[in-house]
Amino acid sequence: MSDTHEEAHTGPIKNPKQLLVTVFLSFVLPVFAIIGLVVFVTSGNKPAEGVANPEMAIAQRIQKVGMVEVRDANRPLRPGEEVFKGQCAACHATGAAGAPKLGDAAAWAPRIQTGFEALVHSALKGKGAMAPQGGGDFDDTEIARGVAYMVNASGGKFEEPNRPNAAAEGAEGAASAAPAAAAAPAAPAAPAASGG
Template sequence: MSDIPTAAHAGPIRTPKQLLATVIFAFVLPVFAIIGLVMYVTSGNKPGMGAANPELAVAQRIQKIGLVEVRDANRPLRSGEQVFQGQCAACHATGAAGAPKLGDAAAWAPRIQTGFETLVHSALEGKGAMAPQKGGEFSDLEIARGVAYLANAAGGKFDEPAAPAAAEGADGAPAAATSGG
């Protein structure tokens, strides 16, 4: 027979430890090497943000931080009833959160006695559960018109404020709102 021992035909891997090392070196290590090479090749020379569209890049760098809203100053002033319907009716029509209802003379009487300017100040700056109405959809003058409408519906005798140009009398002096009670 042959002089070659049978152990020579068994191969280089003789233990489970050698098998594990061979699997790691033959399969797992090359996979990680390929992943690393792909990441290296694709990471270089990427165009910077907005390089394809320089105008977009500039717009993104100088984007606005705040917002300025320019309103049409030439639009006609809304009446007190329009302001009431648009801003005040949600609470003052139903009495929500303790708001005095439109036309409720008993609830409005102590408020009317404080005077028109106090009522307007309370409306603009807020009072109790009522949030400040200043700076919203309606101008301060329109809010004052809404206050006059609400108070007059409950027995007040306030004049609805006029537009600033129309508020001056013939002698150039501003006309004052009268308060009655």
């Protein structure tokens, strides 16, 4: 009875040959598995990061945080409706985040009473849930034109502004033309033809 009890506690390895094969396979199989994984990882045809175009990769890594974009200063101003559609319609067409809807005179009335400059300042610098609009695709004068469009569609009577320097240049041009005309000497009269 005690002999059968000891037989139940023996392992799957019954002789030294089985022990030798088990020890050999326990070292060799993990080595082959590691070699297979290394071959699998290194055999892919994807290039390493930055190898395809190293100049572009370097330029992206060292680029400045802020970018300067040069635009034509003399391009015509975009109308207020175009600015509204491009910059403001996402919130003011739907009333998202408490924005007054385009055409809602009741919602715009208290804002219109603050004045055009206050509305433009709020648009450029941001107010409440509205992010600042200045510095984007539209210049400050175009944002002001968009504000005028929204306010006028909602019961206000503001004029869409022009470029500040365009009005000054027009006034300077007219002022410099008047003295030039006054300073020009009068053309001498043609000599009278003598009858002969």
